[in-house]
Amino acid sequence: xxxxxxxxxxxxxxxxxxxxxxxxxxxxxxxxxxxxxxxxxxxxxxxxxxxxxxxxxxxxxxxxxxxxxxxxxxxxxxxxxxxxxxxxxxxxxxxxxxxxxxxxxxxxxxxxxxxxxxxxxxxxxxxxxxxxxxxxxxxxxxxxxxxxxxxxxxxxxxxxxxxxxxxxxxxxxxxxxxxxxxxxxxxxxxxxxxxxxxxxxxxxxxxxxxxxxxxxxxxxxxxxxxxxxxxxxxxxxxxxxxxxxxxxxxxxxxxxxxxxxxxxxxxxxxxxxxxxxxxxxxxxxxxxxxxxxxxxxxxxxxxxxxxxxxxxxxxxxxxxxxxxxxxxxxxxxxxxxxxxxxxxxxxxxxxxxxxxxxxxxxxxxxxxxxxxxxxxxxxxxxxxxxxxxxxxxxxxxxxxxxxxxxxxxxxxxxxxxxxxxx
Amino acid sequence: xxxxxxxxxxxxxxxxxxxxxxxxxxxxxxxxxxxxxxxxxxxxxxxxxxxxxxxxxxxxxxxxxxxxxxxxxxxxxxxxxxxxxxxxxxxxxxxxxxxxxxxxxxxxxxxxxxxxxxxxxxxxxxxxxxxxxxxxxxxxxxxxxxxxxxxxxxxxxxxxxxxxxxxxxxxxxxxxxxxxxxxxxxxxxxxxxxxxxxxxxxxxxxxxxxxxxxxxxxxxxxxxxxxxxxxxxxxxxxxxxxxxxxxxxxxxxxxxxxxxxxxxxxxxxxxxxxxxxxxxxxxxxxxxxxxxxxxxxxxxxxxxxxxxxxxxxxxxxxxxxxxxxxxxxxxxxxxxxxxxxxxxxxxxxxxxxxxxxxxxxxxxxxxxxxxxxxxxxxxxxxxxxxxxxxxxxxxxxxxxxxxxxxxxxxxxxxxxxxxxxx
Numbered sequence: 001x002x003x004x005x006x007x008x009x010x011x012x013x014x015x016x017x018x019x020x021x022x023x024x025x026x027x028x029x030x031x032x033x034x035x036x037x038x039x040x041x042x043x044x045x046x047x048x049x050x051x052x053x054x055x056x057x058x059x060x061x062x063x064x065x066x067x068x069x070x071x072x073x074x075x076x077x078x079x080x081x082x083x084x085x086x087x088x089x090x091x092x093x094x095x096x097x098x099x100x101x102x103x104x105x106x107x108x109x110x111x112x113x114x115x116x117x118x119x120x121x122x123x124x125x126x127x128x129x130x131x132x133x134x135x136x137x138x139x140x141x142x143x144x145x146x147x148x149x150x151x152x153x154x155x156x157x158x159x160x161x162x163x164x165x166x167x168x169x170x171x172x173x174x175x176x177x178x179x180x181x182x183x184x185x186x187x188x189x190x191x192x193x194x195x196x197x198x199x200x201x202x203x204x205x206x207x208x209x210x211x212x213x214x215x216x217x218x219x220x221x222x223x224x225x226x227x228x229x230x231x232x233x234x235x236x237x238x239x240x241x242x243x244x245x246x247x248x249x250x251x252x253x254x255x256x257x258x259x260x261x262x263x264x265x266x267x268x269x270x271x272x273x274x275x276x277x278x279x280x281x282x283x284x285x286x287x288x289x290x291x292x293x294x295x296x297x298x299x300x301x302x303x304x305x306x307x308x309x310x311x312x313x314x315x316x317x318x319x320x321x322x323x324x325x326x327x328x329x330x331x332x333x334x335x336x337x338x339x340x341x342x343x344x345x346x347x348x349x350x351x352x353x354x355x356x357x358x359x360x361x362x363x364x365x366x367x368x369x370x371x372x373x374x375x376x377x378x379x380x381x382x383x384x385x386x387x388x389x390x391x392x393x394x395x396x397x398x399x400x401x402x403x404x405x406x407x408x409x410x411x412x413x414x415x416x417x418x419x420x421x422x
Numbered sequence: 423x424x425x426x427x428x429x430x431x432x433x434x435x436x437x438x439x440x441x442x443x444x445x446x447x448x449x450x451x452x453x454x455x456x457x458x459x460x461x462x463x464x465x466x467x468x469x470x471x472x473x474x475x476x477x478x479x480x481x482x483x484x485x486x487x488x489x490x491x492x493x494x495x496x497x498x499x500x501x502x503x504x505x506x507x508x509x510x511x512x513x514x515x516x517x518x519x520x521x522x523x524x525x526x527x528x529x530x531x532x533x534x535x536x537x538x539x540x541x542x543x544x545x546x547x548x549x550x551x552x553x554x555x556x557x558x559x560x561x562x563x564x565x566x567x568x569x570x571x572x573x574x575x576x577x578x579x580x581x582x583x584x585x586x587x588x589x590x591x592x593x594x595x596x597x598x599x600x601x602x603x604x605x606x607x608x609x610x611x612x613x614x615x616x617x618x619x620x621x622x623x624x625x626x627x628x629x630x631x632x633x634x635x636x637x638x639x640x641x642x643x644x645x646x647x648x649x650x651x652x653x654x655x656x657x658x659x660x661x662x663x664x665x666x667x668x669x670x671x672x673x674x675x676x677x678x679x680x681x682x683x684x685x686x687x688x689x690x691x692x693x694x695x696x697x698x699x700x701x702x703x704x705x706x707x708x709x710x711x712x713x714x715x716x717x718x719x720x721x722x723x724x725x726x727x728x729x730x731x732x733x734x735x736x737x738x739x740x741x742x743x744x745x746x747x748x749x750x751x752x753x754x755x756x757x758x759x760x761x762x763x764x765x766x767x768x769x770x771x772x773x774x775x776x777x778x779x780x781x782x783x784x785x786x787x788x789x790x791x792x793x794x795x796x797x798x799x800x801x802x803x804x805x806x807x808x809x810x811x812x813x814x815x816x817x818x819x820x821x822x823x824x825x826x827x828x829x830x831x832x833x834x835x836x837x838x839x840x841x842x843x844x
Contacts, residue, residue: 031628031643032643032646032647035647035650035651050637050808051632051634052634054808056806056808088623088624088664089622089623089624089635089637090622090623090624090625090635090636090664091623091635092634092635107739107740108622108624108637108739109624109635110634110635151806151808155805156808156809156810156811157811163811164814171647171651171817171840171841172644172645172647172648172651172745172840173644173745173810173813173814173816173840174814175640175643175644175646175647176640176641176643176644176741176745176810176814177640177810177811177813177814178628179628179638179639179640179643179644180628180637180638180640180741180810181638182628182629182630182631182638183628184628184629200511200512200530201510201511201512201513202510202511202512202530202531203512206453206600206601206602206604206605206606207604207606208604209604210473212473212474212514212532213511213512213513213514213531213532214512215472215511215530215602216601216602216603216604217601218597218598218599218601218602219598220601221453221454221597221598221601222594222595222597222598222601223594224454224597225454225457225593225594225597226594228457229457229593229594242510242512317529317530318529319598319602323594323595323598346792347793347794347795348795349795370768370797370843370844371769372769372834373769373770373771373796373797373798373834374795374796374797375792375795375796375797376795383577384478384573386478386573386578387578388578388595388598388599388602389578389579389585389599391595391599392586392595392596392598392599394595395593412794412795418593418594418595419593419842419843420841420842421792421841421843421844422792422843
């Protein structure tokens with residue numbers, strides 16, 4: 001789709017990658033295991049909630065007050081009720097309340113038939129001479145408002161209404177809501193399986209001491225953590241050396257996943273064999289090369305085969321380049337695959353001037369802060385795409401366009417949070 | 423610590439709870455399993471990085487240029503080097519470069535001794551007549567800057583420097599950095615084990631159809647998700663009925679954890695036996711009752727026994743109250759126990775007027791949004807602490823003080839993000 005010479009902009013590259021993404025199938029999972037996943041369909045309210053009137057406070061459910069006899073003097077400021085029952089949560093009231101009767105009642109308990117309202121216990125007084133089987137309670141008239149402190153049947157949710165729409169990312173509050181309505185399993189887009197394949201003769205496992213000329217593989221464990229953070233399932237492959245056979249074997253394994261992340265082996269070096277092997281395995285190139293720094297050698301392709309597909313990202317080998325390409329391109333694609341429908345660009349206020357050098361868009365590690373209602377971005381000193389130390393002080397990136405050249409403190413810039421803000 | 427009558431403010435209650443928190447022991451975990459945990463000690467750089475000079479680009483490592491013979495005419499704008507070797511990443515250079523010599527080199531490869539700089543391949547030209555064993559490369563003089571495109575030994579990190587300080591919460595970028603420096607296991611504060619115990623005769627499992635008067639247990643799966651989101655390990659206990667024996671058995675189990683979260687059974691109802699059982703089991707009350715809405719009946723206590731302790735939170739039974747108390751009190755305590763040292767209050771701009779009714783601090787579900795550099799809080803209509811549906815549209819809470827009464831649109835208010843922003 002792209003000529004070999006011209007480099008795409010970051011926006012063009014992102015659009016191409018997103019267009020190639022396919023939303024994952026729906027599957028039913030246990031509610032307790034759904035955190036972070038997205039609903040694949042609307043969920044409707046199965047039954048009115050609450051099913052019947054419930055008390056919202058500890059107190060007394062009271063019926064209409066008894067008729068006042070004509071012979072009584074001035075109207076009393078309180079009504080007195082005979083307490084005929086105690087209703088606790090979980091039990092069914094045994095009595096229908098009649099005029100002048102009340103039931104002691106606990107929060108959440110069913111309100112007896114005949115009750116006009118619930119009066120909180122702190123609004124009532126129990127006569128001092130009260131004792132034995134028949135209790136009495138006095139309530140000032142002002143607290144006898146019809147339906148007060150009653151959670152009436154159907155007031156929380158009506159059968160057939162949309163409880164949660166498709167696309168909702170399930171969080172603790174949704175789990176509570178769905179549990180309340182009796183959803184034991186819910187339909188969500190399944191997790192993306194993402195294979196991670198590091199390439200390069202120079203790589204050793206991070207627990208080893210590298211011989212001269214070699215370095216530890218830092219990208220694979222980083223990508224593993226990035227994938228887990230976005231809810232994907234990482235499948236870690238054995239590192240492939242710079243030989244066609246070694247690469248082909250591991251790439252074939254990786255292409256069985258929904259996504260294959262390669263790190264290293266995609267720039268123009270003579271041993272960068274990855275694009276060749278991908279081509280031979282039937283992967284169609286979507287893009288190769290983005291006008292950005294770091295991350296210029298990014299490769300994106302797709303294998304479409306027997307009704308399924310694997311999206312392939314060839315990430316640069318330098319750690320910060322790999323980190324940046326993941327956050328800029330892979331994360332939004334994974335979110336789209338997981339059922340996220342909207343992409344919101346995050347913007348922050350720059351805390352100091354920044355000069356873009358060169359003709360590529362710069363992804364600069366920044367410290368994002370939320371302070372007094374503002375999101376600010378502090379560009380960090382950062383020496384090269386090998387400089388993980390500076391990048392590890394960051395919690396996001398700012399995107400500086402090369403056309404702009406100079407950015408001033410106080411300007412708004414596009415940013416990406418590595419912690420999922422926004 | 424608190425009189426039975428007076429209610430604490432939210433701030434007082436939070437301070438008391440935090441004071442009772444004890445930071446978890448350190449333990450070594452595999453680097454790949456450390457995401458989200460916090461370093462228990464400073465980690466120092468074990469060896470200079472890189473160990474030796476490395477090429478930052480694909481190109482040529484070139485030595486000093488050969489002396490120009492007096493007999494030559496005008497100084498040439500290019501220098502020509504004899505290519506004596508190819509060095510790829512992972513291999514050790516075999517030759518020491520002498521004047522007029524160069525080595526073809528790949529990104530990340532060791533720079534041969536005698537090299538003055540690395541010249542990117544796109545800055546060079548290979549003579550057309552070049553062929554056979556001895557290759558030659560021409561480099562314009564302007565690209566012969568000493569040390570350019572060389573990542574020199576020790577330039578990324580110096581042995582003994584602090585690589586990451588104690589308290590760092592491990593994210594993907596830290597995992598990459600630590601892998602690069604060879605940390606296979608790292609010392610972190612261990613995860614908090616938190617038992618969850620729902621109480622109440624009226625509760626049935628959320629997969630069941632509740633008989634009349636009963637409701638599904640929504641708090642337990644919600645708390646499970648909230649605990650997991652903050653990195654704690656939930657231990658789900660069997661629901662306890664409203665009997666002393668049932669409560670005592672489950673509470674004894676729960677007190678073996680680092681934290682015990684009880685939900686339900688802490689208000690003033692006649693069947694609210696939880697405080698009694700806790701007292702009998704040796705739990706000292708820290709506070710009971712907070713001047714807030716929802717969440718007034720919150721109980722916090724501690725069991726100190728044989729050199730260990732269990733912090734006990736009695737959360738109200740209403741789902742939104744329980745949610746709010748977790749986010750306001752339990753989450754900061756768990757973070758403190760996990761080694762977080764600073765608590766930062768988050769503030770947002772209110773999008774519309776809000777009136778506080780009553781004399782308690784109001785925790786109102788809000789929709790937090792990050793838009794154009796601003797964090798805004800939109801208070802949601804919310805009917806009661808049983809109204810999970812409205813709360814499930816929220817992603818945070820705003821804290822409104824009762825003394826203030828009226829809040830205006832555009833004002834700054836304290837907020838809490840349920841998604842970990844800030």
